Amino acid sequence: MTMIHFEKFLLKNGLRVLVHRDTSTPMAVLNILYDVGARDESPEKTGFAHLFEHLMFGGSTNISDFETPLQLAGGENNAFTTNDLTNYYIQLPAENIETAFWLESDRMLSLAFDEKSLEVQRKVVSEEFKEHYINKPYGDVWFKMRELAYTVHPYRWMTIGKELSHIENAQLIDVKNFFYTHYRPANAVLVIAGNVQVESVYQLAEKWFGNIPSGKKYNRHLTPEPKQTKARKLEVRADVPLDALYKCYHMGARLDKDYHAVDLITEVLGSGDSSRLQQALVKEKKLFSNIECYHTGSTDAGLVVIEGKLIKGVSMEQAEIAIEEEITKTKTEKITDKELTKVKNKTESAILFEDMSVMNRATNLAMYELLGDANMMNTELEKYQAVTTEDILTASQQVFEHNNSNTLQYYSNN
Amino acid sequence: MLNRKIAPKITDAVAFNLVLPPYQKYILKNGVELYTVDLGAQDTLMLNWVFFAGNCYEEKNLVANATNYLLRNGTSKRNSFALNEHFEYYGAYLNRQCQNETAEISLHCLNKHVNELLPVVAELIADSTFPLEELEIYKKNMHQRLQVNLKKNDFVAGRLIEAYLFGKEHPYGKYSALEDYTFLQQEEIKDFYRKYYQNGRCIIFAAGKLPETLVKEIEHHFGSLNLHTSKKPEYNIQHIITPAVEKKYTVTNDPNGVQGAIRIARNFPNRHHPDFQKMQVLNNVFGGFFGSRLMENIREDKGYTYGIYSYLLNQIQESALLISTEAGSEVCQATIKEIYKEMRALCDEPIDEEELQTTRNFMIGTLLGDLDGPFHVAGRWKSILLNNLDENYFYNGINTIKTITPEELQALANKYLHPEEFFELVVT
Numbered sequence: 153m154t155m156i157h158f159e160k161f162l163l164k165n166g167l168r169v170l171v172h173r174d175t176s177t178p179m180a181v182l183n184i185l186y187d188v189g190a191r192d193e194s195p196e197k198t199g200f201a202h203l204f205e206h207l208m209f210g211g212s213t214n215i216s217d218f219e220t221p222l223q224l225a226g227g228e229n230n231a232f233t234t235n236d237l238t239n240y241y242i243q244l245p246a247e248n249i250e251t252a253f254w255l256e257s258d259r260m261l262s263l264a265f266d267e268k269s270l271e272v273q274r275k276v277v278s279e280e281f282k283e284h285y286i287n288k289p290y291g292d293v294w295f296k297m298r299e300l301a302y303t304v305h306p307y308r309w310m311t312i313g314k315e316l317s318h319i320e321n322a323q324l325i326d327v328k329n330f331f332y333t334h335y336r337p338a339n340a341v342l343v344i345a346g347n348v349q350v351e352s353v354y355q356l357a358e359k360w361f362g363n364i365p366s367g368k369k370y371n372r373h374l375t376p377e378p379k380q381t382k383a384r385k386l387e388v389r390a391d392v393p394l395d396a397l398y399k400c401y402h403m404g405a406r407l408d409k410d411y412h413a414v415d416l417i418t419e420v421l422g423s424g425d426s427s428r429l430q431q432a433l434v435k436e437k438k439l440f441s442n443i444e445c446y447h448t449g450s451t452d453a454g455l456v457v458i459e460g461k462l463i464k465g466v467s468m469e470q471a472e473i474a475i476e477e478e479i480t481k482t483k484t485e486k487i488t489d490k491e492l493t494k495v496k497n498k499t500e501s502a503i504l505f506e507d508m509s510v511m512n513r514a515t516n517l518a519m520y521e522l523l524g525d526a527n528m529m530n531t532e533l534e535k536y537q538a539v540t541t542e543d544i545l546t547a548s549q550q551v552f553e554h555n556n557s558n559t560l561q562y563y564s565n566n
Numbered sequence: 567m568l569n570r571k572i573a574p575k576i577t578d579a580v581a582f583n584l585v586l587p588p589y590q591k592y593i594l595k596n597g598v599e600l601y602t603v604d605l606g607a608q609d610t611l612m613l614n615w616v617f618f619a620g621n622c623y624e625e626k627n628l629v630a631n632a633t634n635y636l637l638r639n640g641t642s643k644r645n646s647f648a649l650n651e652h653f654e655y656y657g658a659y660l661n662r663q664c665q666n667e668t669a670e671i672s673l674h675c676l677n678k679h680v681n682e683l684l685p686v687v688a689e690l691i692a693d694s695t696f697p698l699e700e701l702e703i704y705k706k707n708m709h710q711r712l713q714v715n716l717k718k719n720d721f722v723a724g725r726l727i728e729a730y731l732f733g734k735e736h737p738y739g740k741y742s743a744l745e746d747y748t749f750l751q752q753e754e755i756k757d758f759y760r761k762y763y764q765n766g767r768c769i770i771f772a773a774g775k776l777p778e779t780l781v782k783e784i785e786h787h788f789g790s791l792n793l794h795t796s797k798k799p800e801y802n803i804q805h806i807i808t809p810a811v812e813k814k815y816t817v818t819n820d821p822n823g824v825q826g827a828i829r830i831a832r833n834f835p836n837r838h839h840p841d842f843q844k845m846q847v848l849n850n851v852f853g854g855f856f857g858s859r860l861m862e863n864i865r866e867d868k869g870y871t872y873g874i875y876s877y878l879l880n881q882i883q884e885s886a887l888l889i890s891t892e893a894g895s896e897v898c899q900a901t902i903k904e905i906y907k908e909m910r911a912l913c914d915e916p917i918d919e920e921e922l923q924t925t926r927n928f929m930i931g932t933l934l935g936d937l938d939g940p941f942h943v944a945g946r947w948k949s950i951l952l953n954n955l956d957e958n959y960f961y962n963g964i965n966t967i968k969t970i971t972p973e974e975l976q977a978l979a980n981k982y983l984h985p986e987e988f989f990e991l992v993v994t
Contacts, residue, residue, distance in 0.1 A: 154607075176607055179584075179935050214570040219857040223924045226579030245582065245931055250574035258570050275869025279825070283872050283892045287825045289717040318614070318856060358569065385937020391822070393713035426650035434707070435646065441707040494655045501657030501676055507606050508939060 165366035166338035180346035181250035185518035188334035191306040199313020210269030213261035225251040246347035257360035305377035336367025345514035413547040419495040422447040486541040579930035580938035594789035605940040611774035619762035622737035634664035641701040723827035733808035775945035916972035
């Protein structure tokens, strides 16, 4: 696989800057990643990281209108928040890269903190909450599942917030405190990628970001989730057309040694139509109309998830037994060499397709840098390729322990 | 001293010279046209087999969809599992998609594996058997999936608005009822497959870092199949568009819902009409991106919604201008009022030069980003060719963006943006 080359430097205020040149594109991407996510919120004030992402577009201290100057420069932008991080990116013709520096550095310097902006974004986020979670069948699943699986760790609430009222009650003073705690150069990673020159990027970074006060480095002290010692179950009844089953199991953190083995287990079980769960439970036994297996991909210890919709007439018990059977197989027999090659090929393919886009490369470099080493961009594939069927067997036995399971039985009222 | 209040100098995107990289065209032994776009630095490939096998050719609801979906579910040599495993073993994605006029098979793979994959795709096109068991599973699972989707107001709104625009009998407007799945028969699917795939009209696209032997391999596997390029009589089906008479609709789908799905739409001519590309510019200002009139008013000022957009539908025979949003139930009527207000604003006031310049630069800048990479380029060519257009369409579009005047845009608004000519639907 071709190496993704990049250069890294550190500004005096602690801002990490990476540059990845790609002269095959006319575009440039500026990606800025802040080391703050929903996990950094207080339990009484959840949804802040995400609400804050919205507020970042409401004007900064010197620039009242973020969108128009960017559009004038031929650029587009977007952002997203997760439980772990908040990411902003701008893509625009490479000639106009300085506009991106101007915009992003000003809103790192200071937001405009406008009362009207907060009022509007509270409403917008409320509508987002309704659109994705209240007005959709099975929309409350992850609220309930997170609380079931996590008793202590902040992953127990969703990025959008634990409840609508937290967002509706957000105050400007909370917003200001949040900004000055987290949105500081010391807590950020800046990546510039595309048709750029390293030297000019360095100069632009110094020019626009250099004089922003570093702020205090945010030291995260989260209570780790204690090891789960007993299986947990929750029954829910709702006005949905079909019964659904959700099972999740605790796994290690992103940087744990067995991460890659666990990732491949989810591929073997649930990725693609020839995966074990698809073939056995949808095609052969006809117990589910669809079934998936994936993991949450979080930085701290995450969850392996198996979920599916039951065929009408199939009992929850039948469905559970069938899943247990497949899980037991992975714990007692090694997967075949053919399966192992398949999931490694799938991984290689997914990485290569993702890397086609300069925007994806920029975001991934930022995320790996936040994890501690941007060069993971080039070393992750070999870690996958080194996984053995023995590794998968061991990881499977650890993850799919019965006492490690959290089951949500979602019953249809109809 | 750094002055943060002054924006850095920019190069106006309208000054850029956009070029649509050309394709290479080959004609296979059976007359099938192959278009290739050889670009890119990664060892990735995309191949599309486009069949004229969309739902406009079916005699019964869902047959075209079912045929397209199930042709991956068994051949005389391999069963469904073996087929799935073959593609997945190589990390390849074999997808299919059924649309109105066309239905596609698409393959995404690493170019080192393509020679193992092409013969199996040929098998799907020549030798699919549509096993009864696979059909039964499909029927059951799709039925369940539709049950869940019908609970979603936005899903229901999407189907209804197109039925009003084009008529429930027209391929663009028709939608399936739950029972339609139970009526699907193996024989009619096999018939459809014989006619529109095995002996069907087909165009092939290939994009990426193309191996030297690719064209030869495609010729070898597909050049001798019964595919063709001609337009036999069965391809000349003309469906009549019959828009609904009634304009305003309120549908209750979820009594406990907290949001309504709003769809406001009017019929609009297709890409061949001179107004189409002009409307793309007007639409951009109106509701086509994050900084549009609709977004600035209804989301960023009033907070009624998480997102509101307007766009021209991607149909071949005839298009439509559609405004779409999910808004809080108690503010749906207020949202609709604001939408019409924004229409009137574009009719009454010409867009000022500054806003127009911003729109021009934004459209050109994003187009530049959109041409980045072989798959995007091939996608653009596919759209041009399937609409019976040529590269002039692309360059005319750019010219329109660069030169259209505020007066022309205002005239266009006055021609098309009359609230009473729009269908209005709220699904709560």
